[in-house]
Amino acid sequence: MDQLSTNNNLNLPEDGDETKIVDVTFQYIVIRLGEEQYGIDISYVNNIVRMQRITRVPKVAPYLKGVINLRGEVLPVVSLRLKMGLDEDVFDKATRIIILKTENEGQIGIIVDEVKEVVTLSEKSIEKISHDNKSEKANFLSGVGKNNGELISILDLNMISLEDN
Amino acid sequence: MDVSQYLEIFLDETNEHLQNLNTQILELEQDPENSDTVNEIFRAAHSLKGMAGTMGYKRMQNLTHDMENVFSEVRNGNIKVQPEMIDVLFQCLDALQEYTDNIKNTADEGTNDNEPLIRQLNDILNNKGASGAPAAAPAQAPAAEKAEEASSDEPWYDINYDESQLSVLTEASKQGGKVYGIKVSVDPSCVLKAARAFLVVKAIEEKGELIVSNPNSQDLEDEKFESDFTLIVISDEPLENLIAAAKSVSEISDAVGKELDVTKLHSSETESEAEETPAAQTTAPAVAEAPKAAPAAAPAQGAAPAKAADKKPGKVAVKQTVRVDIEKLDSLMNLVSELITAKNSLVSASSSSEGNNSSFNEQIEYLESVTSNLHESVMKVRMVPIESTVNKFPRMIRDLQKQLGKKLEFYMTGEETELDRTVVDQIGDPIMHLLRNSADHGIESAEIRAQRGKPEAGSIFLDAYQDGNNVIIEVRDDGNGIDIEAVRAKGIERGVITPEQAAAMSDKEVINLLFNAGFSTAKKVTDVSGRGVGLDVVKSMIESLSGEVDVKSELGVGSTWTIRLPLTLAIIQALMVVVGGEKYAISLGSIQTIETIEKSDIKLVQNEEVINLRGTVIPLIRLNEVIETESHPIDENSLIVVIIKKGDKMAGLVIDELIGQQEIVIKPLGKYVKHVKFITGATILGDGEVALIFDANTLL
Numbered sequence: 001m002d003q004l005s006t007n008n009n010l011n012l013p014e015d016g017d018e019t020k021i022v023d024v025t026f027q028y029i030v031i032r033l034g035e036e037q038y039g040i041d042i043s044y045v046n047n048i049v050r051m052q053r054i055t056r057v058p059k060v061a062p063y064l065k066g067v068i069n070l071r072g073e074v075l076p077v078v079s080l081r082l083k084m085g086l087d088e089d090v091f092d093k094a095t096r097i098i099i100l101k102t103e104n105e106g107q108i109g110i111i112v113d114e115v116k117e118v119v120t121l122s123e124k125s126i127e128k129i130s131h132d133n134k135s136e137k138a139n140f141l142s143g144v145g146k147n148n149g150e151l152i153s154i155l156d157l158n159m160i161s162l163e164d165n
Numbered sequence: 166m167d168v169s170q171y172l173e174i175f176l177d178e179t180n181e182h183l184q185n186l187n188t189q190i191l192e193l194e195q196d197p198e199n200s201d202t203v204n205e206i207f208r209a210a211h212s213l214k215g216m217a218g219t220m221g222y223k224r225m226q227n228l229t230h231d232m233e234n235v236f237s238e239v240r241n242g243n244i245k246v247q248p249e250m251i252d253v254l255f256q257c258l259d260a261l262q263e264y265t266d267n268i269k270n271t272a273d274e275g276t277n278d279n280e281p282l283i284r285q286l287n288d289i290l291n292n293k294g295a296s297g298a299p300a301a302a303p304a305q306a307p308a309a310e311k312a313e314e315a316s317s318d319e320p321w322y323d324i325n326y327d328e329s330q331l332s333v334l335t336e337a338s339k340q341g342g343k344v345y346g347i348k349v350s351v352d353p354s355c356v357l358k359a360a361r362a363f364l365v366v367k368a369i370e371e372k373g374e375l376i377v378s379n380p381n382s383q384d385l386e387d388e389k390f391e392s393d394f395t396l397i398v399i400s401d402e403p404l405e406n407l408i409a410a411a412k413s414v415s416e417i418s419d420a421v422g423k424e425l426d427v428t429k430l431h432s433s434e435t436e437s438e439a440e441e442t443p444a445a446q447t448t449a450p451a452v453a454e455a456p457k458a459a460p461a462a463a464p465a466q467g468a469a470p471a472k473a474a475d476k477k478p479g480k481v482a483v484k485q486t487v488r489v490d491i492e493k494l495d496s497l498m499n500l501v502s503e504l505i506t507a508k509n510s511l512v513s514a515s516s517s518s519e520g521n522n523s524s525f526n527e528q529i530e531y532l533e534s535v536t537s538n539l540h541e542s543v544m545k546v547r548m549v550p551i552e553s554t555v556n557k558f559p560r561m562i563r564d565l566q567k568q569l570g571k572k573l574e575f576y577m578t579g580e581e582t583e584l585d586r587t588v589v590d591q592i593g594d595p596i597m598h599l600l601r602n603s604a605d606h607g608i609e610s611a612e613i614r615a616q617r618g619k620p621e622a623g624s625i626f627l628d629a630y631q632d633g634n635n636v637i638i639e640v641r642d643d644g645n646g647i648d649i650e651a652v653r654a655k656g657i658e659r660g661v662i663t664p665e666q667a668a669a670m671s672d673k674e675v676i677n678l679l680f681n682a683g684f685s686t687a688k689k690v691t692d693v694s695g696r697g698v699g700l701d702v703v704k705s706m707i708e709s710l711s712g713e714v715d716v717k718s719e720l721g722v723g724s725t726w727t728i729r730l731p732l733t734l735a736i737i738q739a740l741m742v743v744v745g746g747e748k749y750a751i752s753l754g755s756i757q758t759i760e761t762i763e764k765s766d767i768k769l770v771q772n773e774e775v776i777n778l779r780g781t782v783i784p785l786i787r788l789n790e791v792i793e794t795e796s797h798p799i800d801e802n803s804l805i806v807v808i809i810k811k812g813d814k815m816a817g818l819v820i821d822e823l824i825g826q827q828e829i830v831i832k833p834l835g836k837y838v839k840h841v842k843f844i845t846g847a848t849i850l851g852d853g854e855v856a857l858i859f860d861a862n863t864l865l
Contacts, residue, residue: 055855056747057834058792059841067834067847069855072503074847076837105836 024123028145030152031098032114033081039119039145039152040098046107047099048115051091065089068109070099077109083159084140089113100157119152121145126154172272175220177488179265182209182216183258184553187560190254194563197246207236213261215388222274223354225264230353230392231286232257237391238290253285255560321346321395321423324379326430330397333376337399338427345373345404347411347422350393355416359388365417366396368410373400392418397425491586494547501536501543502736502830506849508536509827513851537828540736548583551629551638554593555580558600558627565604572611572622573604579629584636588710588730592638595703595714599640599726600625602700607644607724617721619643631732635754638728647718649675676716680704711845713862715812727812729862737831739848739858740807741824745794748856750829750848755861757808757815759823764802776806776817783808785817786864791843797821809861816865831858 028039029048047070054066054077063082067074077097081089089095094114101107126145142156189206193199214229232254238244260279267275326334338344349365351358362385369375377397380390400407404422411420508529515522515529555577562575584592608614608623615621626641649672656662656678662670680700707714712730731737731754739750740759760778767774767785774785785806789796798804798821806817829848834857838844845860 053854055847055857056794057838057841057844057857058794060838064838067838067855067857069849069853072506072832072849074832074834074849074855076835107835108837 025120026123026126027118027120028152028154029098029118030116031096031112032116033084033112034086037116037150037152039121039154040100041154041157042118044100044102044157045098046101049097049099049109051095051097051111065111068097070107070109073107075099075107075109077111080110080112102157119145119147121147121152171220172268174488175216176265176269178216179213179261182213183262183265184556185209186213186258187255188556190251190258191559191563193246194248194251200240203236203240207233207240210236217264222264222268224276224278225261225274227354228257228260228264228279228283231283231290233391235286235289244289250289253282253289255564257282257286321348321397321425322429324377324395324397324430326377330377331427331430334397334399334425334427334430337376342399342401343404344376344425344427345398345400345407345422346425347396347398347407347420348393349396349411349417350419352416352418353392358390358392359386361414361416362386362390362394364414365411365420368414369396369398369407372402372407372410373398489546491547494543494586498543498547501540505536505540505736505828505830506851508532509829509851510853511851540828544585544736547586549586549589550581550583551589551592551636552580554589555596555627555629557593558597561597562600562604562625565601569604571604571608573608574622574624575627576624577627582629582631582636584730584732588712591706591710592728592730595706595728596627596638596640598700598703599728600627603640603642603644603724603726607642607646609645613645632729636730636732638730640726640728641723643723646720646722646724647676647679647716648720649718652676652678676718679716680714729811737829739827739829741827741850741856742788742807742820743822743824744788744792744820745796746821747792747794748824748850748854749788749792750827750856750858751807751809751818751861752845752858753826755809755811757810760806760808760817762804762806762817764804767804778808778817781815783815783817785819787819788859789819789821791864809865811862811865814865818859818861818864829856829858 027042029042029045031038031040049070052068054068056066057064057076063079065077065079065082068077079089081087089111091111096112096115097109098112098115099107099109125147126143128143129141140156140159141153143154145152145154186206186209189202189209193202193206196202210229210233214226214233217225217229235244235250235254239246244250257279260277260282263277264274267273334344347369349362351361355361366375366378366382366385375396375398378385379395379397384390385394398407404424408420408422411417511529511532515526558577559575562573565571566573603625604623608625609617609619611621614623624643626639628637628639628641630637653667653670653675656675657664657667661678661681667675680703704714707728707730710730712728715727715729716724717727718724738753740753740756742749742751760776762776766776768777769775770782774787775782776785777783785804787796796819804819805821805823806819808815808817831846832848834841834844834847843860843863844857846858847855848858850856
């Protein structure tokens with residue numbers, strides 16, 4: 001993802017390191033949807049808020065749950081579960097809305113089951129996924145990262161963008 | 166001098182003056198004898214010239230200078246207004262507009278000297294004898310000619326001397342001093358005329374005694390003169406020395422002089438009083454006075470209305486204005502919005518808290534009235550009359566008339582109607598499209614009009630007025646109207662609709678096809694319109710202003726295009742309702758009444774639910790069906806119906822519950838949810854909850 005490289009941390013090797021490999025790292029917010037963990041590039045995240053009352057908007061796609069009031073601004077909220085073809089959300093204490101800033105559509109909130117932690121992954125540890133193979137779910141992913149033996153699927157945030165609906 | 170900081174003001178004022186000139190010259194074309202108009206034009210041209218000069222825009226200054234010369238002659242009655250002259254003047258205005266646009270874009274006026282225009286202006290000036298005098302009434306002709314002669318060659322006989330000046334001059338000439346009149350012409354391109362005049366006066370004063378200057382010394386200092394001024398000097402030196410002294414000053418294009426016969430100078434007193442002035446009494450024989458009185462009277466009359474008009478701006482109550490950056494107003498407006506939201510929170514907090522704290526409620530009510538007034542004031546600040554935008558249209562129609570070879574009459578009403586500044590700025594183009602459309606496609610050719618028994622000149626009307634929370638702008642013509650069958654055929658030909666669809670479409674739907682991109686029924690592509698872009702652009706532009714456009718037409722009789730725009734964009738009065746447990750806002754502007762209807766009163770017409778309300782049959786719209794939710798009415802046997810109206814269409818919206826009236830701040834929903842047609846936006850309620858706003862117009 002080229003557009004990500006703006007926010008990278010360039011970890012230059014220590015003196016005396018003869019290999020001179022430049023390792024690029026990214027930070028991800030790890031969220032939970034059902035049993036699976038996903039990573040969201042932190043540079044896109046503006047805010048994380050608790051679940052709040054969502055005003056339904058009629059005649060829109062089911063995954064567009066409605067709009068919320070975030071400090072005087074009205075933002076659309078998308079169900080990540082429905083967007084990915086999973087079961088309907090069940091809101092509980094752990095449910096959060098992550099406010100993403102997008103280039104074309106302004107701020108959008110996405111509903112996740114839980115926000116777990118922030119991890120730093122090096123570029124090397126992320127395996128890219130090509131979009132033409134595998135299951136439908138793979139279409140939402142840009143890669144899979146390894147963190148302490150756990151696998152974290154990196155969400156491709158372009159999929160949040162508006163489709164023809 | 167660095168003038169860049171004045172650039173914005175310069176552009177603003179230049180545009181105002183140009184607009185003013187356009188309007189006034191149009192008026193002059195209708196009424197060539199109107200001296201008020203001529204004076205107004207002269208003043209505007211003069212101010213333009215001054216401003217351009219100050220800013221260092223030489224070409225612009227030259228052109229305005231020559232225009233001003235023409236107006237000056239018109240004002241003095243030396244040139245008659247003629248159609249060709251009006252054409253040239255309009256071309257000049259276009260050229261000036263071009264300069265202004267260049268300046269706006271590049272801070273430079275460009276390099277076009279507009280020599281042909283300047284030549285034409287000079288031709289008008291030079292032909293004044295030929296075109297002006299014969300046209301004047303025979304009785305006035307000799308007087309006019311003499312006045313002209315006097316004003317151009319011997320300006321010293323033009324000056325109205327006061328008694329003391331005359332006595333000084335008479336005294337000096339009696340004692341053998343020579344009295345000279347010197348006319349000094351400043352180079353037209355000279356920027357600092359006042360400074361040049363000062364230098365000339367200084368040079369002359371070294372050689373003799375300056376008695377009178379015309380204009381007076383104060384006006385010379387203030388640069389209140391055209392290209393030349395006149396000095397009356399008493400000196401012992403020969404005239405040549407004085408002339409040479411004057412010419413020694415740079416940027417002085419010419420200086421001519423003459424030794425004066427003091428007896429020929431006239432006083433500022435009127436003729437009847439002339440006998441009382443000693444100078445005139447002693448020196449002027451009664452016989453000689455009669456012919457001289459004529460030239461003296463003529464310029465005096467010419468000058469009189471000018472002077473009166475000059476004073477006019479002082480008499481008219483000038484409104485004090487401040488130019489404010491619109492961004493500052495926007496931020497003020499945002500603050501007012503927040504205040505209203507905060508007030509709404511207080512209101513909902515007070516209504517939910519139990520107990521009788523009436524003083525608290527009183528204060529809340531007070532706060533409510535203050536915020537509404539504040540909102541209204543801020544809104545009013547943003548409101549400007551649409552005049553500034555529509556004023557250019559008479560000129561446009563005039564040009565179209567020549568371009569299209571059709572006779573057009575243009576009527577405009579409601580220029581004073583006010584709209585939000587941002588809307589006024591953007592509404593010009595759509596209106597222009599519609600007017601051009603009417604002129605080109607609407608109004609028939611003269612032959613067809615004659616066949617139909619219509620007057621030869623086609624009429625185009627532009628009416629603006631306020632209607633509730635909306636402003637309506639109507640473009641109307643008495644032309645051909647829309648040929649619905651032609652549109653239908655065109656739609657099929659263009660592949661916009663299939664023949665089956667075409668057959669099923671109502672006339673109204675067919676007319677709406679016109680707003681499709683790339684749809685033009687013009688048989689010929691002309692410069693004026695008919696490039697296939699236009700109506701769709703009109704529509705999208707108006708919709709981007711939250712407005713809508715509609716057309717009514719009768720074949721052979723004419724069309725009416727109606728633009729409906731919301732008065733305010735940000736804060737509205739709305740009715741809050743509940744449907745299926747969800748809160749919605751409906752703009753109060755479109756609501757007629759609220760009715761309670763018994764279920765038994767609902768009738769079915771063509772399988773649609775209608776009610777008969779005081780004799781009017783109104784279709785019912787079940788809002789819960791529109792928004793795809795269950796209805797939970799409070800009372801199973803009756804319905805709460807909100808009657809909405811747009812133009813002459815009405816409908817009844819069935820809701821579950823009424824909450825009440827509230828002032829709401831409209832927030833955009835963002836691109837992500839933009840495609841929901843009947844929702845115009847959202848608002849944040851007192852408790853922080855978001856409610857969607859219904860656009861009742863789209864439901865009709």
